[in-house]
Amino acid sequence: MPSITDPNLSDRFTSAMEEIHNKHLKAYADIIDTTAELSHNHREFLKSALEACLKKCKDDEKLFETIQEYKRDLEQKKKALKETRDTLSEMMSEVQEKEMQKEDIIQKIQNLKEQQMKREEFIESQNRANKDRLRNLQKARLVFQNHLGLEIRTIMDKTQLVKGEKLQFVFRSISLSDQDSPYVITMGIKEDGSYQIVSSDPVLECLPLLESRLQETNNLPAFLANVRKEFISKARP
Structure with missing residues (x-):
């Protein structure tokens, strides 16, 4: 062991202390460098994280705006779709109404056709009846004109009660005092043929x-014969 009185002891101690101090300084410098590097890296990380956060915020804002735009567009499309549905519903209602009107018109046309057929049948029936009456008139005319001096005239009656062509039956040889004195009855035919x-x-x-x-029997000759009898009864009391 060196002696305390060794003159080199102080130098060796100082050298050892300086060496230790240098080591500490170096370690401290390493720590400072490491801390500085870590601090720099941390700042860079924070800067990068902040930039990433800002970028993320901007992206989120754009995404939010895009979502809001999509929502507005969706609402507009929903509104347009509702309007289209309402319009389509109105059009369908109009189509159904027109179909109903079409069916109603078709039914009315069918009814008119049926009425026309009935009217034609009625007219044909009346024509047949009028032909029968005309034959009866012809027969009555021959009988009364040839044997009883009956004259049949056609006249136009414009009275308020009856309008149209009428027949006048002029009887003669009724009055014993005046064989040519006329006895007249005027008659016509209604729309129903009577x-x-x-x-x-x-x-x-x-x-x-x-x-x-006459209405019951439709026998015109018999009617004219009865009328003649009544005229004779009135002229020859």
Whole structure:
């Protein structure tokens, strides 16, 4: 062991202390360098993280704006779709209404056709009936004109009661004192084909009864014969 009185001891101690001090300084410098590097790296990390966060925020804002735009676009599309559905519903209602109107028109046309057919059948029936009446008139004309001096005239009656073509049956050889004195009955045919007595000259009180019988029997010769009898009864009391 060196002696404390060794003159080199102090130098060696100082050298050892300086060496230790240098080591400490070097270690401290290493620590400072490491700390500085770590601090720099931390700052760079924070800067990078901040930039990433800012970029993320901007991206999120853009994404949010895009989402909001999509939402607005979706709302507009929903509104347009609803309007389209409403319009389509109105159009369908109009189509259904027109279909109903079409069916109603078709039904009315069918009813008109049926009415027209019935009217034609009625007219044909009336024509046949009028032909029968015309034959009866012809027969009555021959019988009364040839044997009883009956004259048949066609006249136009414009009275308010009856309008149209009428027939006048002029009887003669009724009055014994005046064989040429005319006794007249005027009649026509209604729309339903029945006979209608318009007037008689002179007036016969029983004429409504005779007309009623004519409507029931449709026998014109018998009616004219009864009218002649009534004229004779009135002219020859």
